[in-house]
Amino acid sequence: MRGVMLAAALGLGCGDAGAPSPPESAPGPTQRSTAHPELVEALRADLAAERHPGDGGGRAWLEASEPERPRAGESGRFVLVYEAGPEGVAVGGSVQLQVSPFWDWSTPQTADPGAPGYTEVSTEATGVELAPVTLDQQLLGIEVRGRALAEGERVRVVYGAGPAGARVDRYAERESPFFFAVDADGDGVRSFVPDSPTVDLRPGPAAQLRLHGPATARPGETLRFVVAVLDRFGNAGVPFEGRIELEPPAPGLEAPAAVELGAADAGRRSFRVVAAAPGIHRLRARGPDGLEAESPPLRVDAAGPRILWGDLHGHSVLSDGTGTPEDYYAYARDVAALDVAALTDHDHWGMPFLDRTPENWARIQAATRSFHEPGRFVTLHGYEWTSWIFGHRHVLFFGDEAALHSSIDEATDEPGELWSALRGSPALTFAHHSAGGPVATDWSIPPDPELEPVTEVVSVHGSSEALDAPRSIYSPVPGNFVRDVVARGYRLGFVGSGDGHDGHPGLTHLAAGAGGLAGILAAEPTRAAVLEALRARRCYATSGPRILLDVRLAGRPMGSVVPPGAHPLEVRVAAPVEIERVDLVTGAGVQSSLAVEGERDLHLQGETPELAPGEALYVRVVQRDGGAAWSSPFFVEAGAGATR
Ligand SMILES: [Zn+2]
């Protein structure tokens, strides 16, 4: 720890004017240019299309899988059978095999027997000819010719029939689906066959050790830590038996000398640690075969704010991600040791659509309910409002009721309509990948001050804070960054969240190289306390690493409104790895940048220059490895002396 006069570093020429403006001759993209009205039209046309009674008819199953449970990232051979329903499939109609379009599954193809994904199609129905053709990535169409396929007649599909087999998802998961769709009359409109066959994918061998516990504790408190052996993609459930030795810092933490993992533990176990003495502590662990880990910093003190680790945005197999809702929450709690988690599958994106499958929406809510344990592990109902026009927002509910207002429905396809539908309920919305990515946020519509006090500045898509942020977002829209809209006067606090699609909430950055996490300064792990903290913007963002960050301006916590003038500023940081720099940022850009050498823990004190009404100020911490944290901004307002 050391004290540095930040004032000395303030405004001393290392400032940055913010995002560079694009050359005048080549106008950059705008939010509008990132919108995809054609996608919305196609989705609506599909909803409105008239369907033949035979569309989606019949049933399908997995007859054989070799190996029975393939390993993530490896290959398999799958024998799938489709059996026609009462309406059959007419000549010109088709049966389609849609392999999961997520994470590396081979595209089924019939052209090259030596290449991955080679697929053989056959039927015993005499007179029926099958014409298979690859229609798109992971999508094989099988047209029926000769005569119609009648009720009870079957099509046999061997996916991975060649020596290379078919490559499977790199993320381990239960119930990975093979979707079948049927266009019974050949009019180009298809429906999915109910109850897709699924296969379970198991993780690879042990490749890394992870150790996680809470962010903060009071002296004397007993804490839950988790040790997890993961494969190289961050998958849990790795077969592992052995002894993990623990090295607690002395004095500081009291922990067992070792944790013994048996076969039934599937590579993960929780254990108790006592926070014996105040300070910043890190626990080390060592297993066989060079497995080593160090926990992120734990701050033990009698008075500081409590920080909860949350991942408020992620997807499962029920929209466009990997793994079941139940496994999602189990990973968040038992591997990532999060305090707060939300599963936010897409309303009308991926397959099948959540807003058209009430049973899937009910399953997500049931999982969210069953994992919720106030005081220990907070889960939140939610979903993603996937507007390809105005930008994506995820919606979180802080009670036990949740209503899905879809972005595809005319009544709630604009942000204002969504907020009207949510008003009065304990809900919040979060714009995400707002500066670019798949679609940028239309910030010409100001965020609702009650329902959108916070924005997600970083996720697997990169950072939307500014162009000069580490791992800034792809396909950026200049002028559309969060820093730009804070400069415009929008009062937004910051969180990060994974937006993970890999079933690894809280640890999305392990496999993806980028991710996000929310540090929430809440008094206790309950839905009410988390909601109160987010409404007060008492929260911050990290790109995945569990950086402890406490920033006080004029003695007030991050996210506060402060009066104009010069104020004392205090910054405390404890990072998992060495810090490279600490930036002080306003809407106009980086005002000062303090270079740090060889330190993980900092305590900085200084005084700001005169802050004028309308200004906003926040702190950005950058680690040597590019990991970063962003405090929520402070907002300067005349007359803010008496109130927060
Ligand atoms: Zn999104």
Ligand SMILES: [Zn+2]
């Ligand atoms: Zn998302």
